[in-house]
Amino acid sequence: MSSRDLVLGSIRRSLGVNGREAPRKTTVEDRIVRHPRGLIPARAQKPPTERMKVFKDQVEGISGTVQQLGSADEVPAAVSAYLRSKNLPMRVRRGDDARLQQIPWDSEKTLEVSTGRSDGKQLAAVSYAFGGAAESGTLVLLSGPDNPTTLNFLPDHHLVIIDAKDVAGDYETVWDRLRKKFGEGKMPRAVNWITGPSRSGDIEQKTLLGAHGPRSLHVLIVGKP
Amino acid sequence: MTQAITSTRFRDNTRRALEDAQLQKALTRAEVGFIGRRAGAVAKLPEYDALRDESRDIKDHALAHLDLYLERYEERVTESGGQVHWAATPEEARAAVLEICKRLKAKTVTKGKSMIGEEIGINDFLEENGITPIETDLGEYIIQLRREAPSHIIAPAVHLTKEQIEADFRRVHTKLSAGRNLDEPTALLAEARAILREKFFAADVGITGANFLVAETGSSVLVTNEGNGDLTQTLPKALIVLASIEKVVPTLEDATTLLRVLGRTATGAEMAAYTTFATGPRRPEDPDGPGEYHVVILDNGRSSMLGGALREMLRCIRCGACMNHCPVYQAVGGHAYGWVYAGPMGAVLDPVFVGIENAKHLPNASTFCGRCEEVCPVRIPLPKLMRHWREREFERHLSPAPVRWGLGIWAAFAKRPRLYRFATGIAVGALSLLGWRGRFRFLPLARGWTKFRDFPAPEGSTFQAQWQREQRRRKHEGKP
Numbered sequence: 225m226s227s228r229d230l231v232l233g234s235i236r237r238s239l240g241v242n243g244r245e246a247p248r249k250t251t252v253e254d255r256i257v258r259h260p261r262g263l264i265p266a267r268a269q270k271p272p273t274e275r276m277k278v279f280k281d282q283v284e285g286i287s288g289t290v291q292q293l294g295s296a297d298e299v300p301a302a303v304s305a306y307l308r309s310k311n312l313p314m315r316v317r318r319g320d321d322a323r324l325q326q327i328p329w330d331s332e333k334t335l336e337v338s339t340g341r342s343d344g345k346q347l348a349a350v351s352y353a354f355g356g357a358a359e360s361g362t363l364v365l366l367s368g369p370d371n372p373t374t375l376n377f378l379p380d381h382h383l384v385i386i387d388a389k390d391v392a393g394d395y396e397t398v399w400d401r402l403r404k405k406f407g408e409g410k411m412p413r414a415v416n417w418i419t420g421p422s423r424s425g426d427i428e429q430k431t432l433l434g435a436h437g438p439r440s441l442h443v444l445i446v447g448k449p
Numbered sequence: 450m451t452q453a454i455t456s457t458r459f460r461d462n463t464r465r466a467l468e469d470a471q472l473q474k475a476l477t478r479a480e481v482g483f484i485g486r487r488a489g490a491v492a493k494l495p496e497y498d499a500l501r502d503e504s505r506d507i508k509d510h511a512l513a514h515l516d517l518y519l520e521r522y523e524e525r526v527t528e529s530g531g532q533v534h535w536a537a538t539p540e541e542a543r544a545a546v547l548e549i550c551k552r553l554k555a556k557t558v559t560k561g562k563s564m565i566g567e568e569i570g571i572n573d574f575l576e577e578n579g580i581t582p583i584e585t586d587l588g589e590y591i592i593q594l595r596r597e598a599p600s601h602i603i604a605p606a607v608h609l610t611k612e613q614i615e616a617d618f619r620r621v622h623t624k625l626s627a628g629r630n631l632d633e634p635t636a637l638l639a640e641a642r643a644i645l646r647e648k649f650f651a652a653d654v655g656i657t658g659a660n661f662l663v664a665e666t667g668s669s670v671l672v673t674n675e676g677n678g679d680l681t682q683t684l685p686k687a688l689i690v691l692a693s694i695e696k697v698v699p700t701l702e703d704a705t706t707l708l709r710v711l712g713r714t715a716t717g718a719e720m721a722a723y724t725t726f727a728t729g730p731r732r733p734e735d736p737d738g739p740g741e742y743h744v745v746i747l748d749n750g751r752s753s754m755l756g757g758a759l760r761e762m763l764r765c766i767r768c769g770a771c772m773n774h775c776p777v778y779q780a781v782g783g784h785a786y787g788w789v790y791a792g793p794m795g796a797v798l799d800p801v802f803v804g805i806e807n808a809k810h811l812p813n814a815s816t817f818c819g820r821c822e823e824v825c826p827v828r829i830p831l832p833k834l835m836r837h838w839r840e841r842e843f844e845r846h847l848s849p850a851p852v853r854w855g856l857g858i859w860a861a862f863a864k865r866p867r868l869y870r871f872a873t874g875i876a877v878g879a880l881s882l883l884g885w886r887g888r889f890r891f892l893p894l895a896r897g898w899t900k901f902r903d904f905p906a907p908e909g910s911t912f913q914a915q916w917q918r919e920q921r922r923r924k925h926e927g928k929p
Contacts, residue, residue, distance in 0.1 A: 228535040231694065231748045235516045238756025243516050252517045255510075255699045256665045262503045262706035265496045282719065319736075341736040344650060360720035372736045377679045395708075399701045409525065411666045413731060413738050414683070417724035422676040425716065426588035426604065427634040428475070428611050429482040435587060436642060436649075437676025437723070 256409070261396050268359035268394035272449035275358045275393050280445075282361025286420030287433055288441040296323065296385070296446050299350075300332040303383060306442055307335075307348060310381065317346040317379065321370035324352050324385075341372040342379055349375035353386040355398040360419055363443065364398050367414035376416055382438040384418070388449040454803050456787030459810035466781040471610050476782050479607045483773035486717025487824070497713065504710045505828045507703045508764035511695075512755060518664040518697045519746070525667025529729030531742035539569035542747045546571060546656070546689055549743055550580050553687055555653035561671065561678035562586040563658030564602055564767060565691040565747055567789045568802065571656070582656070583648045585677035587641055594621050600783030600791065603715050603769040608782045611637070645677070655681035655739065659692040660766070661707060662744070665700040668726040669744060672711060679723055687741035688727070694751050695763040701726075707766060714826040715768040750801050758837045762797050764827040771821035771831055777814050786811055793821035793831040800838050809847045812838035870913055877907045 236243050280290045307314055315336040318324050329337045351371045355364040363384050367373045392398050422437030433439055491497045523533045536542035560582055572582045584593040588606035594617045599605030615631045657678050661670040669690045671678045682688045698704050712718040731738035772778040772792025783791035788799045796811040812835040821831040842848050862869045884906020892899050
């Protein structure tokens with residue numbers, strides 16, 4: 225008997241079932257197909273303007289920084305200003321996201337923009353978020369050539385652009401958008417929820433930033449909700 | 450083969466822990482920090498208690514349909530190009546990991562924190578087979594340098610002070626300048642970060658745990674704050690996720706409800722820094738990610754728990770709140786418990802994995818104050834489950850002889866109410882007469898107590914006598 229059969233058999237003995245009962249199968253199938261939402265906190269159900277304030281407050285509450293931009297055209301100047309303020313070389317790495325391609329990077333003459341994954345040598349990276357959840361100031365990023373996962377974790381500084389309209393109140397709204405994009409039950413290789421910069425509390429319970437991932441997280445919100 | 454069991458020496462362990470000044474300093478700090486941060490996060494979310502009820506119900510539902518959700522999960526993992534390895538025992542889990550590492554000719558393995566890894570003793574096993582495991586969570590890295598086990602499921606180095614960590618770094622990182630300044634915790638962090646960066650890139654295989662497995666999508670969910678878990682699951686050629694059968698939940702929505710509770714109860718965070726839903730290996734168009742994706746699903750006795758009195762324990766999401774709030778854990782720390790899991794959850798789980806005869810002290814290491822049950826995010830009745838073990842110990846004659854005799858004598862009286870009332874009336878009367886200034890500094894049969902503190906002498910009559918008097922009085926006055 226394989227280990228698989230052994231484990232499943234033992235589970236079924238404990239539950240007093242054989243695994244072929246139609247009502248149980250229906251219950252399971254139904255839950256997966258309908259994926260009912262649980263309780264959504266009131267904080268996650270605010271109208272757009274308030275929602276944006278919750279999002280900003282939450283990001284700042286966990287040591288992130290936020291900047292609001294009128295349009296994506298303002299991104300290059302904002303990135304340059306950020307790098308200067310941190311005394312960093314004028315270089316960033318980004319992915320192939322169509323929205324990132326459309327940004328007029330040339331408008332900043334001294335800014336050097338390269339594309340691709342990170343090999344650990346880049347100090348700053350720019351990603352475009354798929355969505356966000358205001359309730360905890362969480363950014364949702366997807367793996368793939370558009371926004372390589374390594375850019376989320378290897379550079380010291382992570383700048384994340386998010387369209388204001390993509391900031392949802394709750395995580396569930398983002399899941400539904402993801403299902404629309406990829407199909408029911410399908411996921412990209414990695415969905416990264418990012419809430420603030422990397423941190424550790426392992427030395428005497430003090431929160432220290434920049435454990436293994438980015439030491440700082442800067443969020444650029446583009447447009448109006 | 451798995452972590453050595455010292456639970457049998459619990460009494461000695463606790464005595465040593467109580468005399469260890471460094472440990473006591475660290476534990477006091479942890480207690481204040483953990484309890485305060487959780488309370489702060491809970492206060493900010495009015496729906497928190499309702500979310501706990503939902504979390505309990507999700508886990509109960511998943512457990513009641515566990516066979517079907519696991520099958521569904523496996524299907525999805527396979528569809529996404531990953532592979533599920535079923536392991537009935539720790540031996541099988543270790544063999545599955547080794548097989549993958551050998552096939553890929555792995556020399557080093559980076560590790561995200563995994564309690565299943567501790568349960569199956571994966572680090573020692575890999576080392577014995579010539580593969581170097583490198584813990585990358587800062588706390589786990591520190592205790593690996595010390596060749597210690599984690600003393601807490603989410604804060605493995607919580608028992609150490611900054612000075613101890615500095616001494617370890619100086620002892621092990623010998624290539625760095627001896628004169629470097631490591632006074633500040635940030636300097637220690639920066640040093641570990643720089644050293645581990647190289648290891649991440651050099652590793653052939655990454656091993657992490659999983660907080661949840663999602664049946665709907667075949668994803669493993671990993672929650673970390675440092676980002677080490679993500680470097681571990683992104684950079685190597687292959688990823689191995691170590692999980693156990695009860696980690697599976699039906700949908701992304703279900704995982705989300707549990708995540709709303711997890712960060713708050715564990716560290717007081719609204720959400721951890723990184724929550725990653727990983728599904729299968731690198732896709733053809735992906736610029737990064739592991740080439741292989743494996744999940745080892747361990748049973749190790751859990752499927753039997755499902756049919757018995759300990760079933761509710763399988764709801765546990767490993768947040769550590771029960772230990773943070775336990776007066777016994779706060780006093781002695783995690784190592785005293787003598788095996789992988791500590792605190793109230795460990796007192797219920799360790800006997801399952803190592804046998805009650807080896808862990809008989811743990812279910813007794815509780816005052817039954819009930820704080821663990823009060824704070825448990827999935828409402829596990831921990832005192833009830835510890836009591837279950839105490840009853841098994843009594844049945845199997847594992848309790849010490851004086852305890853069994855004492856209980857036997859007490860039971861003989863308790864079954865005869867009149868005799869009981871008579872005897873307790875005499876005993877209380879005698880004790881209240883004999884007590885010196887309302888106290889006993891020494892009492893036969895109770896030396897374990899009076900050695901450290903006075904025993905209060907009873908005042909007045911027994912509870913039953915007072916109750917009867919009160920009933921008579923109320924009847925007399927015509928009150929209900």
